[in-house]
Amino acid sequence: MTDISIPFGWNAYQSCQAQTCTNSYIQESGVSFWRDSNVIISLFFYVTVAGAYNISLVSDEIQREAEIQVSIPSLSFNYYAKFNQNSLNLSLGSIKIENPGYIKVDFQGTKSMINRKYGNYPKLKALVLSNVQNRNAIKFVQQSFSSHFGRRGPSVHLNYNLESKSNIQHFINHVAVPKYWDAVGTYAMAIGFDYGYFGMQVNSQHERRILFSVWSPQKTDDPSSILPENQVILVSKGKDTVINSFGNEGSGGQSYLVYPWVAGVGYQFRLDGYPGQDGYSYFTAYFRDPMKSERYTLIASWKRPKTQSYLTGLYSFLENFDPETGNISRKAYFNNQEAFDNRRKRVKVLSASFSYDDTANKQQRLDYDGGVDNKNGYYLRNCGFFDKTQVKRGNVFSKN
Known part of the structure; x- marks a missing residue:
């Protein structure tokens, strides 16, 4: 006893x-x-x-x-x-x-x-x-674990498996957060890749954002310490896009559009990436609200030094970044993934594998889930202290 x-x-x-x-x-x-x-x-x-x-x-x-x-x-x-x-x-x-x-x-x-x-x-x-x-x-x-990350709850990921990983230049994903699942602190990240991430956030009761960030090749959590030759450089931005640097999770260039996205609507995200001839790689993010426009809106374009790469390591995630709301469940659907190579040839997205962060891996929190709904696409769920599901790290989901 x-x-x-x-x-x-x-x-x-x-x-x-x-x-x-x-x-x-x-x-x-x-x-x-x-x-x-x-x-x-x-x-x-x-x-x-x-x-x-x-x-x-x-x-x-x-x-x-x-x-x-x-x-x-x-x-x-x-x-x-x-x-x-x-x-x-x-x-x-x-x-x-x-x-x-x-x-x-x-x-x-x-x-x-x-x-x-x-x-x-x-x-x-x-x-x-x-x-x-x-x-x-x-x-x-x-108490030996971080109270900040423990109270935030586990982050969960979908890692996309493509029929080919060569020269992927364009990736599209549709993301919908269901009604009543959009608590403050929610980040439904649509397109992550080896050098950054792109998705939508609930930043407060009054503000929501479409966020696109690119990491510097210099490993630091302090953006002020990045050497000039390691700076991520802004190429262009949308009319209302806000530009910042960011830190505390690596550092780099941050761009976001304050946008009142609505739970229950499927939004479209497109990311382009390719190596330039100047030693940089160029990454450009576009967003589309199907309720308002038939065209994509530019969020921002960044170039990353000391990098020669197309889009690699494609994935999505769902996280809560507010420790005060880790007792509220979140859910997001990810659907209609499309990939194209540098010759604009379509590359099939075959499946998605499930993973999670240290909070779940060390069994500090067990309120995580993921899977596939053939109507709404892949889904991720976390936080809220719901009873443990049977999904395991490494499970592979495929849509019919």
Whole structure:
């Protein structure tokens, strides 16, 4: 038997029952400075083995007596935890889990036991499961892993298999994010390649972008350190395209169009790439909204130094870049892929293989999926703590 301690700072999210709950209470140290009874803190973990578990709540700061409602909706569990100065480790009783899967535990402060004048709700550090026979029976984001990437959730990829990889100069992909699956932080990347990526993002409640970036050949996360001979150079851009440099995930040239794309619409992305005679390779991205135009719009064209390449390593991905929304599921469809070589000969896209990032590979998060829908094309899904699917890394999907 062993005890499993699940840290709030790596595995919890907050939601609000009122229109205005602006404070963020979740830090790596736990849930801190929590005053609002309209805020619900939700902690997630995955159980691989059914069984009975004792649970307790660990705090390392209690300012005054307070009461927190603890509920597990899927188990019809409800408990009122009353804290005083002696309640740094408070037993919540036992739970019985009959089926493997994700468990969500909600915490909400009661209005009657807290007053802004007298201090905060108790600081929540960890939820402890006791009587665990096998440590590997409980999966969650470990403190040894990045809380940023763990709370973001797993990124998932489709790696396209073409009948030929030689001299691919043009690639087209259609991407649709279904209605209600477009949470803030979503990046449905339509066309990735060895030197950059191109797709659409939800950047906030009020802004969405069509983003195209190309990496510099100099390996650095600091764009200001790139030597002049390693700079990615802008060749041309669309009328309303914004141009920046980027860092923290490699560095290079960034271009984006602020655009109010809509969930449920299939948008068209086209990428051209070829080696120039000047030692650069040229990469140009175009976007088309089928609801508004029959023509593609130029996003930007970049040239990359010390590179002689057509389009290689073609893939798509779905990620969440906002750690505060990793508890919300995303989904995207990728359809009608077309490839052409430098002689404009069509190259068949035969299939797509599934892969994921370290968050999934190290089993910090299990909420990922991918496959094929013969009507809507290949799909990717991630985040939201849905129960694990049977898809595995390396699975190959083919459309009829």
